[in-house]
Amino acid sequence: MTTADALAEILLTAFRLVPFPTRTRVLTIGNPDRLSPVFVTGNYDLTVRRVRRALEGIDGYLVVANSNGVNVWCASSGGHLTTHQVVTALKLAGLEERVTHREIILPQLAATGVEGKEVRRRTGWIVRFGPADANDIRAYLAAGKDKSPTLRRVRWGARQRLEMAAAWATPMSLVAGLFAFGHRIPAVALVWALALAVFFVFDRIPLGERARQALFAIVGSAGCIAALALAGALTAGTALGWSVASIVVVAMLTFDYAGSSPTAAAGIFEEKDFTVELDPGRCRGAWSCVAVCPEAVFDKREEIRKVQITHGERCIRCGACLVQCPQDALSFATPDGRRVGPETIRKFKLNMFGKRATQATSGRSPV
Numbered sequence: 001m002t003t004a005d006a007l008a009e010i011l012l013t014a015f016r017l018v019p020f021p022t023r024t025r026v027l028t029i030g031n032p033d034r035l036s037p038v039f040v041t042g043n044y045d046l047t048v049r050r051v052r053r054a055l056e057g058i059d060g061y062l063v064v065a066n067s068n069g070v071n072v073w074c075a076s077s078g079g080h081l082t083t084h085q086v087v088t089a090l091k092l093a094g095l096e097e098r099v100t101h102r103e104i105i106l107p108q109l110a111a112t113g114v115e116g117k118e119v120r121r122r123t124g125w126i127v128r129f130g131p132a133d134a135n136d137i138r139a140y141l142a143a144g145k146d147k148s149p150t151l152r153r154v155r156w157g158a159r160q161r162l163e164m165a166a167a168w169a170t171p172m173s174l175v176a177g178l179f180a181f182g183h184r185i186p187a188v189a190l191v192w193a194l195a196l197a198v199f200f201v202f203d204r205i206p207l208g209e210r211a212r213q214a215l216f217a218i219v220g221s222a223g224c225i226a227a228l229a230l231a232g233a234l235t236a237g238t239a240l241g242w243s244v245a246s247i248v249v250v251a252m253l254t255f256d257y258a259g260s261s262p263t264a265a266a267g268i269f270e271e272k273d274f275t276v277e278l279d280p281g282r283c284r285g286a287w288s289c290v291a292v293c294p295e296a297v298f299d300k301r302e303e304i305r306k307v308q309i310t311h312g313e314r315c316i317r318c319g320a321c322l323v324q325c326p327q328d329a330l331s332f333a334t335p336d337g338r339r340v341g342p343e344t345i346r347k348f349k350l351n352m353f354g355k356r357a358t359q360a361t362s363g364r365s366p367v
Helices: 003-014 045-054 072-078 083-093 116-123 134-142 158-179 184-204 209-230 236-254 288-292 320-324 342-347
Strands: 025-029 038-042 060-065 103-106 126-129 275-278 298-301 306-309 330-333 348-350 356-358
Touching: 003 045, 003 158, 025 045, 038 045, 038 072, 038 083, 045 060, 045 134, 060 083, 083 103, 083 116, 116 126, 158 184, 158 236, 184 209, 184 236, 209 236, 275 306, 288 298, 288 320, 320 330, 320 342, 330 342, 342 348
Parallel strands: 038 060, 038 103, 103 126
Antiparallel strands: 025 060, 275 330, 298 306, 348 356
16 A cells, blocks of 8 residues: 555545545456456445455456445445446446356445345346455455355454544544634544544443433543643633533434444434344245345254344344345334335435435335
8 A cells, every 4th residue: 555545545534424436437456357256336435445455466356336425334225325326337337248257246235225136137147245344355255255154244343443433533623623712632632532432432331322322421521520620720611611512522423323333223213123023934045134134133044944033132224134135034023013124125225314215315215
């Protein structure tokens, strides 16, 4: 990686909450031949950079489809990277002249928005969903495109938490620096301290979401008051002002923590109370739900050729399993007894407020 690439990646990571598109195109990786694999991703600049780096040493093609400059998971969940975008990208790529096979490898996290069987019906290309992390592509290929639970589950480790803390803290620091006249350094320090605390600790506290938000607000306010006291600047006015500021920062960071964390289930929106259900009579053991679930909720029952929901508590309601199941054997159940079927999840996508709207951002959802 060159110095310019490193600086660009740092900048893109710091502002990753902002869409940043790159050109849609076909990239040649290494020295591919007519049997080389074909990968597909969205046109979020940071994603393309990281996927290209993960593919170093592999000969193949990378199709960059239009996702409106949004990362793969958010674009797929929000209707920006859908079956239509992938079909369009394939038709424009002209890959039939470069490879003899008809198989593409999509990011696993695209499964919430891209219907594999529909892509095949419309283009003839068979869709495989690769590993959850692009860095595991080499291991995925070495295993014969078979994914162990490790390759299927999303990661939420120290690096991922630090990146999300930075993505939130950077723009909030800019705002703090503009308005905290005479107190810019402590204001920026407050933002970063709270962002790091939230993304490294918030989901590890064994309390309900509202209780955790209240706890962080109290701790943040207490920390500000203690810091003011140590600096000899504690007055009623400073205590009130900095306490309010810390509460505002905590509220912004935790309002939709689930939306920033790949392992937290929907916390504030209607779907937080949905449960995934299986109709055993429909299940034929296609294993598509096993292949795309980012939390390994399902296990195979080879002896009866069916799946089993063995870790329902892990479900984050992404809907990928419903979208991909060819037998429509999965659905969401609501607390009041309603059923939200795959037809709804395929047609309606989540907007930034957690409401389901059509892929064309028009119409109303029955959810």
